[in-house]
Amino acid sequence: MSSVRRIGLATLRTLGTVLPVMLGVVVGVFFLLRLVPGDPAQMILGERATPQAVAALHEQLGLDLPLWQQFGDFLGRLLTQGDTGPSLVSGSSTRDLILERAPTSLGIVALALLFAVLITVPLALAAARRPNGTIDHAVRVIPAIGLGMPMFWIGLLLIIVFAVHLGWFPVGGVGTGAGEPLRSLILPALAVSLSLVPPLIRSLRAQLLEVVTADFVTTLRAARIPELRIWTRHILRGGALPTLALLSVNAATLIGGTLVIEKVFAINGIGMLLFTSIGSRDFPVVQGIALTCAVLVVLVGIAADALLGILDPRLRRGSAR
Structure with a gap:
């Protein structure tokens, strides 16, 4: 074909x-x-x-x-x-209101995805390389604790520790100086990513332990391929596929969490606009935001499917049939 x-x-x-x-x-x-x-x-x-x-x-x-x-x-x-109508409160176009705040919200989503990968991959690798060891037990216990903490509570803890006590990041809002917008989004994105990380670590660790016992891994070790190369180029690639699929399933949690965390950090993004519009019964704006979020969830799912096809050619062959 x-x-x-x-x-x-x-x-x-x-x-x-x-x-x-x-x-x-x-x-x-x-x-x-x-x-x-x-x-x-x-x-x-x-x-x-x-x-x-x-x-x-x-x-x-x-x-x-x-x-x-x-x-x-x-x-x-x-x-x-491509618009749900003018705002009932301000009279402005819903499309313009959303586009004005979209860069901030999309920045949090992108950073949250980056942080989720940077946290999940090293921890899952460390746990899978020495099963039932000290690091493995710690990696399994700590995410389990994180699962019981609501996202807004994680955000408040990050504010107290890193913004109030240490002063490394702003307490809320988005700064306007050089590098300040990015600095202002780090804590919100970290809060969102920490809510996604526990199931991702569990999934990736389990898949890595399954792949490491495969016959091709034994063959690679018999061929004296360096262990680090085996783990990073073969085991991790094979184990990442189900975890990537899980991440695409959690796209709604990622985007919805971003809207909620904006309220915690007083960030004037789409989430803040949503809560304000719900309070004033501004139907067109709420509808526009809901449709925008639905489109984003669909786009994330499509991107994840495309990436899965790149990592696993068997999926492409299956879809071709």
């Missing part, structure tokens, strides 16, 4: 998986938000607003239309403009 045909089949298969998910997200986000108690017009105008003023704002915002008609307008705007 030609490479062009394989790429075409893979694209169609991906679209067949992604489109129903995205359609479900669009329908669910639109209708579930409107079941939440609270009147956006009443919240915008205040408690002392007259019924006539509230009714006029309902008409202006299109909230007096039937739900099916509101959904039709919402879907049409989404498909033609």
Whole structure:
């Protein structure tokens, strides 16, 4: 089968998986938000607003239309403009509001992924090289403790230790000086990554112990291949595949955790915008953020599948069939 045909089949298969998910997200986000108690017009105008003023704002915002008609307008705007509509509070485009804050949130996601890899790989390797040793027991116990700690609690601990007592990082917000934006995102990203690391370490350690007993590893050692090369180029590569798949499954936790941790560190990203919009019942903005997060989760899953195909050619051959 030609490479062009394989790429075409893979694209169609991906679209067949992604489109129903995205359609479900669009329908669910639109209708579930409107079941939440609270009147956006009443919240915008205040408690002392007259019924006539509230009714006029309902008409202006299109909230007096039937739900099916509101959904039709919402879907049409989404498909033609890539926008869920203007904010009910500020009147600004939802797309512009999200794009303005997206770099900060995406920076936390990227750093969290980097930290998760830098923490998981060395610890899993150290544990797998000497099973049931002191390091192995420590690596298995410490992540188990971390599993019982909520992400926001980890963030608060990092603030107390590294920001308040040591003064290495800012307590909150994003600085504007040279290198300050990156420095401001390190603790939030570390908090998110530490919540992802425990299951990743367990998975990678278990896979490494399984691969190290394979016949090809015995053959490599008989050929006098250096042990470090065997571990880094063969054992780690084989054991990383299930762990990478697990990371893609946890993409929703990664992105959702980023939104939550922004609130802890007072970072003006998409997460802060989400909480503000939920409080003011700003439906278009909440819908836009939910759809953006859904797209990010799907993109992370696609990227992970592509990386799995690069690391394991058998997956590419299987998909070609």
